[in-house]
Amino acid sequence: MAAIIDGRVLAKKIRDEVAAEVRGLKEKGMKAPKLAVILVGDDPASQGYVRNKEKAAAEVGMSSEVRRIPSSIKEKELIEIIRQMNADKETNGILVQLPLPKGISESRATAEVSPEKDVDGLTPENMGLLIRGDETRLLPCTPQGIIEMILSTGIEIKGKEAVVVGRSNIVGKPVALLLLQRHATVTICHSRTRDLGEVTRRADILVAAVGNPGLIHGDMVKPGAVVIDVGTNRVEGKWVGDVDYETAKDRAAAISPVPGGVGPMTIAMLLRNTLIAARLQDK
Numbered sequence: 319m320a321a322i323i324d325g326r327v328l329a330k331k332i333r334d335e336v337a338a339e340v341r342g343l344k345e346k347g348m349k350a351p352k353l354a355v356i357l358v359g360d361d362p363a364s365q366g367y368v369r370n371k372e373k374a375a376a377e378v379g380m381s382s383e384v385r386r387i388p389s390s391i392k393e394k395e396l397i398e399i400i401r402q403m404n405a406d407k408e409t410n411g412i413l414v415q416l417p418l419p420k421g422i423s424e425s426r427a428t429a430e431v432s433p434e435k436d437v438d439g440l441t442p443e444n445m446g447l448l449i450r451g452d453e454t455r456l457l458p459c460t461p462q463g464i465i466e467m468i469l470s471t472g473i474e475i476k477g478k479e480a481v482v483v484g485r486s487n488i489v490g491k492p493v494a495l496l497l498l499q500r501h502a503t504v505t506i507c508h509s510r511t512r513d514l515g516e517v518t519r520r521a522d523i524l525v526a527a528v529g530n531p532g533l534i535h536g537d538m539v540k541p542g543a544v545v546i547d548v549g550t551n552r553v554e555g556k557w558v559g560d561v562d563y564e565t566a567k568d569r570a571a572a573i574s575p576v577p578g579g580v581g582p583m584t585i586a587m588l589l590r591n592t593l594i595a596a597r598l599q600d601k
């Protein structure tokens with residue numbers, strides 16, 4: 319029976335650390351870092367995620383602003399808003415909530431964020447630094463959270479077989495790079511991978527970031543593996559992951575649940591990134 323990797327407990331520790339640093343800044347007479355979130359349209363899931371981010375920022379003593387924009391906005395106008403936020407000295411972190419409505423390029427919009435304020439780590443500059451193995455700037459939140467969760471199990475990443483299922487810019491690719499940087503032997507799987515189970519069964523560390531409920535069944539998990547389930551899928555009114563928890567927990571040494579796994583860690587890392595962004599701008 320696997321140990322549960324409790325994202326809520328780990329995230330609380332990180333949020334407490336961030337809150338202590340924010341208090342320290344205020345005691346020195348400095349301003350609390352400010353996070354700005356741009357929410358385009360009225361996607362209910364995105365609205366929920368943004369509310370959680372706003373609440374989490376307030377809880378660590380940061381200020382935040384949510385710019386709610388109708389889905390009818392033109393790409394050019396959105397880019398103008400991002401540029402204004404880039405220029406605003408009060409704003410330290412900028413996050414463009416994805417997905418964006420049809421007709422607006424996510425790639426072009428996220429590339430407009432100033433790299434020093436890019437708390438999602440999605441600008442070409444920050445992604446380029448990650449590929450170069452430079453982790454001194456802003457890294458994507460969910461992948462950072464995943465690494466913390468893996469490390470919390472006590473497993474040494476160096477030399478291990480790591481398999482990442484999913485190759486998105488926001489999760490799959492960056493988490494694979496962070497694992498590679500920590501000397502794992504990394505394989506990335508995607509929708510065209512032949513015999514997924516044959517690959518995942520090799521994994522000492524298995525990260526599932528697909529968006530397909532229960533895709534990874536227990537018999538696709540190597541006995542003793544550390545399994546991180548990034549999937550956030552709504553099925554019959556309940557949140558479930560990409561890993562079939564009931565069958566996987568009997569094979570894995572450690573497994574993250576959904577909910578209460580990667581989700582809280584992503585928000586904690588966003589707060590940490592906002593603090594890092596404020597420091598980068600203070601230099």
Ligand SMILES: NC(=O)c1ccc[n+]([C@@H]2O[C@H](COP(=O)([O-])OP(=O)(O)OC[C@H]3O[C@@H](n4cnc5c(N)ncnc54)[C@H](OP(=O)(O)O)[C@@H]3O)[C@@H](O)[C@H]2O)c1
Binds near residue numbers: 527548551
């Ligand atoms: N908890 C959190 O904080 C958090 C954060 C981010 C994302 N998520 C969740 O994580 C999941 C993935 O998110 P994402 O943004 O990375 O998704 P995405 O951009 O849709 O990427 C999904 C990836 O899964 C691959 N894939 C799809 N079907 C597959 C299959 N049958 N076998 C193997 N690979 C398959 C796709 O392959 P192709 O590239 O070939 O299409 C793609 O690379 C979603 O459920 C999302 O809600 C959670």
